[in-house]
Amino acid sequence: MTLPPVLRSLLTAHGPSGYEAAPAAVWREAARSFADEVEGDVMGSSTARVAGTGGGPSLAVVGHVDEIGLIVTHIEDSGFLRFIGVGGWDTQILIGQRIVLATRNGPLAGVLGKKPIHLLTQDDRKKVPELKELHIDIGAKDGDEARSMVRIGDVAVIDGEPLEMPNGRVVSRSMDNRLGCFVAFEAARLVAEGGGAGGDVIAVAAVQEEVSFGGSRTIAHRLDPGVAIAVDVTHATDAPGIDESQHGRHHFGSGPVIERGSTLHPKVSELLIEAAEAEGIPHTIAASARSTGTDADAIFTARDGVPTGLVSVPLRYMHSPVEMVQLDDVENAARLIAAFARRLPADVSFDR
Numbered sequence: 001m002t003l004p005p006v007l008r009s010l011l012t013a014h015g016p017s018g019y020e021a022a023p024a025a026v027w028r029e030a031a032r033s034f035a036d037e038v039e040g041d042v043m044g045s046s047t048a049r050v051a052g053t054g055g056g057p058s059l060a061v062v063g064h065v066d067e068i069g070l071i072v073t074h075i076e077d078s079g080f081l082r083f084i085g086v087g088g089w090d091t092q093i094l095i096g097q098r099i100v101l102a103t104r105n106g107p108l109a110g111v112l113g114k115k116p117i118h119l120l121t122q123d124d125r126k127k128v129p130e131l132k133e134l135h136i137d138i139g140a141k142d143g144d145e146a147r148s149m150v151r152i153g154d155v156a157v158i159d160g161e162p163l164e165m166p167n168g169r170v171v172s173r174s175m176d177n178r179l180g181c182f183v184a185f186e187a188a189r190l191v192a193e194g195g196g197a198g199g200d201v202i203a204v205a206a207v208q209e210e211v212s213f214g215g216s217r218t219i220a221h222r223l224d225p226g227v228a229i230a231v232d233v234t235h236a237t238d239a240p241g242i243d244e245s246q247h248g249r250h251h252f253g254s255g256p257v258i259e260r261g262s263t264l265h266p267k268v269s270e271l272l273i274e275a276a277e278a279e280g281i282p283h284t285i286a287a288s289a290r291s292t293g294t295d296a297d298a299i300f301t302a303r304d305g306v307p308t309g310l311v312s313v314p315l316r317y318m319h320s321p322v323e324m325v326q327l328d329d330v331e332n333a334a335r336l337i338a339a340f341a342r343r344l345p346a347d348v349s350f351d352r
Contacts, residue, residue: 001168001327001328001331002164002327003162003164003170003327004182004186004327006026006030006182006185007178007179007182007330008162009026009030010023010026010027010065010174010178010181010182011162011172011173011174011175011178012161012162013025013026013174014069014100014102014107014157015065015066015067015157015174016066016067016068016069016070016071016086016087016155016156016157016210017066017067017068017069017086017087017207017208017209017210017211017212018044018066018086018155018207018208018211019069019102019155020044020065020066020207020208021044023065023066023067023174023178023181023205024040024044024045024046024065024205024207027046027048027065027181027185027205028040028046028048028205030185031046031048031185031188031189031203032048033189034048034050034188034189034192034193035048035049035050035188035192035203036049036050036051037049037051041218041219041222043207043208043214043215043218043219044207044208044215045065045204045205045206045207045215045216045218045219046065046204046205047202047203047204047205047219047223048185048188048202048203049200049201049202049203050188050191050192050196050197050200050201050202050203051196051200052196052197052198052199052200052201053195053196053197053198054197054198054199054346055198055199055346056197056198056199056226056344056345056346056348057198057199057225057226057227057344057346057348058199058200058201058202058223058225058226058227059197059199059200059201059202059225059226059227059228059229059340059341059344060202060204060219060220060223060225060227060228060229060299060306061183061184061187061188061201061202061203061204061228061229061231061337061341062180062184062204062206062216062219062220062228062229062230062231062295062299063177063179063180063181063182063183063184063185063204063205063206063230063231063232063295064177064180064181064205064206064207064208064209064210064215064216064232064295065177065178065181065205065206065207065215066087066177066207066208066209066210066211066215067087067157067173067174067176067177067178067210068085068086068087068088068089068176068210068319069085069086069087069155069156069157070083070084070085070086070094070099070136070155070156070157071083071084071085071086071153071154071155071156072101072136072150072151072152072153072154072155072156073152074152075143075146075147075150075152076135076143076146077142077143078142078143079137079138079140079141079142079143079145079146080113080135080136080137080140080146081110081135081136081137081138081146081150082132082135082136083131083134083135083136083156084131085131086155086210086211087210087211087319088210088319089131089319090319090320091128091129091130091131091134092128092129093319093320093321094112094131094134095112095114095129095134096111096112096113097111097112097158097159097321098110098111098112098158098159098160099111099112099136099156099157099158099159100156100157100158100159101136101138101150101154101155101156102154102155102156103149103150103151103154104151105149108138108149108150109138109159110136110137110138110139110156111136111137112134112135112136112137113134113135113136113137114129114133114134114135115133136156138150157173157174158173158321160172160173160321165324167252167326168326168327168328169252169324169325169326169327170324170325170327171322171323171324172322172323173320173321173322173323174323175233175315175323175324175325176232176233176315176318176319176323177209177231177232177233179231179233179313179315179325179330180230180231180232180233180313181203181204181205181206181231182330183231183311183313183330183333183334183337184203184204184205184231184337185203185205186330186331186334187201187203187333187334187335187337187338187341188201188202188203188338190334190335190338191338191341191342194338194342197341197342197344198342198344198345198346199226199341199344199346201341202223202225204216204219204223206219206295209232209294209295213295213297213298215295216230216295216298216299217298217299217302220298220299220302220303220306221302221303224302224303224306225306226307226350227265227268227306227307227308227309227344227348227350228296228299228300228306228307228308228309229268229272229308229309229310229311229337229340230292230294230295230296230299230308230309230310230311231310231311231312231313231333231337232294232295232310232312232313233312233313233314233315233318233323233325234250234257234286234312234313234314234315235247235250235314235315235316235318236250236251236252236314236315236316236324237249237250237251237314238250238251238252239316239317248284248285248286248287249284250284250286250314251314252314252316252325252326252329253282253326253328253329254282254283254284254314254329255276255281255282255283255284255328255329255332255333255336256276256281256283256284256311256312256313256329256332256333256336257283257284257285257286257311257312257313257314258272258273258276258283258284258285258286258309258310258311258336259285259286259287259288259292259309259310259311259312260285260286260287260288261287261288261289261292261310262288262289262290263288263290263291263292263296263297263300263308264288264292264296264300264308264309264310265300265307265308265309265350266352267307267348267350267352268307268308268309268350269309271309271340271343271344272309272311272336272340273285274343275336275339275340275343276336276339278339278343279335279336279339281332281335281336281339282332283332283336286312288310292310294310294312296308296309296310307350311333311336311337312333313325313329313330313333314326314329
């Protein structure tokens, strides 16, 4: 398999939480090719509606379009920039990375630096550095020049293009969670291509998942769907050092992960499993309690409650510039959700 053009465009667009305009524009433009209605909202979330054909419940398929990034908090008189993370970072991953800042004058290159190891004490060499020990260098000669180039509140992402590898595997930053919003897009496209489902299918590219669940919380309130499926990534457990007894068996090529758990509606999970089995779609099962760490946690309590399921794509090296996925798992996640939508009975009840 090769990287789908829409997914490539999503992965290369820069959009940390709260600054998702570029990937959102890519998603909306692509969705106009099949959707009956494409909209945005004041938060920046996007929806693509495929009209239902039989009066069934509306289905919202929600993937978040934001990614982790950095935001400038201080410009030193020396010209170096200080920053904090937008979303969760392993500090070690950031050291030595090239970045791109979004400024009012356009993209600006920078690098992430720290004191060289040669100048560290023996004790400091053994410690994991904190974000406050790192800085951004944009090549400015002093603070005045830096302030003419960058403002407090400008954001940045890691620089780099997607890399296609053997066995249908692809590496890129922002897989978490451009994959999710692409699966939502692709599931809705498959439904439209197949002549629709009983109820409306609404693909959603939600914002701000990495910092607040703000997009999914507000979109669930606005759409008031009859049922919802959140789509995110989960840890592929076929990499070294991962204990399957603790994290489950979710290997590349084993298909999407259907989650069951305390905050997920049991009937939605069962209908997803039934769809996968009926369509011969490879899948694995995961379990959670209390919370899932995904948009599902915000969706299921919207208004009077939304019956919510969770489908995830196995991913290696999460929250890094080299997030890796196997493309047939992405394709099968979209196929699964499209099958769920088509099979959903018009008279289905989620009361319990």
